[in-house]
Amino acid sequence: MKEYVLLVFLTLCSAKPLFHPSYMTLKNMMLKDMEDEGDSDADNSLFPTREPVNPFFPFDLFSTCPFGCQCYSRVVHCSDLGLSSVPSNIPFDTRLIDLQNNKIKEIKENDFKGLTSLYALILNNNKLSKIHPKAFLTTKKLRRLYLSHNQLSEIPLNLPKSLAELRIHDNKVKKIQKETFKGMNALHVLDLPSTLLELHLDYNKISVVELEDFKRYKDLQRLGLGNNRITDIENGSLANIPRVREIHLENNKLKKVPSGLQELKYLQIIFLHSNSITKVGVNDFCPTVPKMKKSLYSAISLSNNPVKYWEVQPATFRCVLSRMSVQLGNFRK
Known part of the structure; x- marks a missing residue:
């Protein structure tokens, strides 16, 4: 032993x-x-x-x-x-x-x-x-x-x-x-x-989108952030995904249209319905130089927001395919 x-x-x-x-x-x-x-x-x-x-x-x-x-x-x-x-x-x-x-x-x-x-x-x-x-x-x-x-x-x-x-x-x-x-x-x-083409983070409890969050995903084409608790999207965050074509931000707590959308040349679909957005600016979606936009919007959803839609200027949606591409009225039941 x-x-x-x-x-x-x-x-x-x-x-x-x-x-x-x-x-x-x-x-x-x-x-x-x-x-x-x-x-x-x-x-x-x-x-x-x-x-x-x-x-x-x-x-x-x-x-x-x-x-x-x-x-x-x-x-x-x-x-x-x-x-x-x-x-x-x-x-x-x-x-x-x-x-x-x-x-x-x-x-x-x-x-x-x-x-x-x-x-x-x-x-x-x-x-x-x-x-x-x-x-x-x-x-x-x-x-x-x-x-x-x-x-x-x-x-x-x-x-x-x-x-x-x-x-x-x-x-x-x-x-x-x-x-x-x-x-x-x-x-x-x-x-x-970093090669992600689609990222769906819907139905979580995300409250803030920060500048560094999407910095690695330059090729991202679809981004889902719907049904979260987002109150703020830091300026410049969306510029990190220049090829994005579709963004879902519906059912959050945003008080304004996220900055930087007008710089996204290929963005075609943006869902912002059911937030707390009170105002839509004339340059929130479209660039000031028409040639900068490579793809026109096929869907912009702003319904169910406290926006006074009769105050929104027609030029706000100058880069959409047709007026049917925009949902702006409040359709509360």
């Missing part, structure tokens, strides 16, 4: 460090996140502050851990192992799984089944092209999901409503459906592919 204990001790002493720099950064970031959430229960924290009972043997020699991985304090560290699939035997009380820098092509339905305490999942830099729509069915406490540098063509379906951070840039995503983030009240970071 003494020989066995000595062998284990020597093995632990000669092992490589468990955490590499990027992993330590992530750990510190999540520690701060846990502190901000006010989680004072040490048993429920991601990285318990209490020392192990035996400081010479911090690892549980008899607990399950996927082959080749390193497990410690409810963290399963399996990066850089050349894995082609998610390993089995992940402990059910795991809170962080690091699977980055592998060769995983698919996330199957039961890969994370039963991991009800999972807080963070790192899958950056794999070969993912498919994620089963029920893969996150039981991960109802998942807060951070990292999927960057893969081959995904769409955002995974049925993401947990607990999700607070999603990183998915450098994939093949071209379109994001409006139902993708529905109900995710706490979602505050979206690191999305």
Whole structure:
């Protein structure tokens, strides 16, 4: 027995460090996140502050851990192992799984089944092209999901409503459906592919659009922000999406027509109905130089706003296809 204990001790002493720099950064970031959430229960924290009972043997020699991985304090560290699939035997009380820098092509339905305490999942830099729509069915406490540098063509379906951070840039995503983030009240970071052509963020609780929000999406053609709580769109925000053709801002709390619409040469459809817009200026939609507009408006919706439509000057809609393209009256029931 003494020989066995000595062998284990020597093995632990000669092992490589468990955490590499990027992993330590992530750990510190999540520690701060846990502190901000006010989680004072040490048993429920991601990285318990209490020392192990035996400081010479911090690892549980008899607990399950996927082959080749390193497990410690409810963290399963399996990066850089050349894995082609998610390993089995992940402990059910795991809170962080690091699977980055592998060769995983698919996330199957039961890969994370039963991991009800999972807080963070790192899958950056794999070969993912498919994620089963029920893969996150039981991960109802998942807060951070990292999927960057893969081959995904769409955002995974049925993401947990607990999700607070999603990183998915450098994939093949071209379109994001409006139902993708529905109900995710706490979602505050979206690191999305810069090649997006469509972005639908309808039915969330977005209150402000800031200058940096769409800076990366120069090719965006359709933008959905309807049914949110938007009160303000910062000047210059829409100039970052010069190729946009359709914008939905209906059912928000805007008090004026967003600035910069007249500079969008290809914009054809703009929905602003059911807001709190009280005034429409003569240059809110059309440029002062006619040749700047490459595509005429086919639909401008301003109905159900407190606009005195009889005061709107006819020249306001000089760059529309026809007068039937404009809905201006208040059609309240």
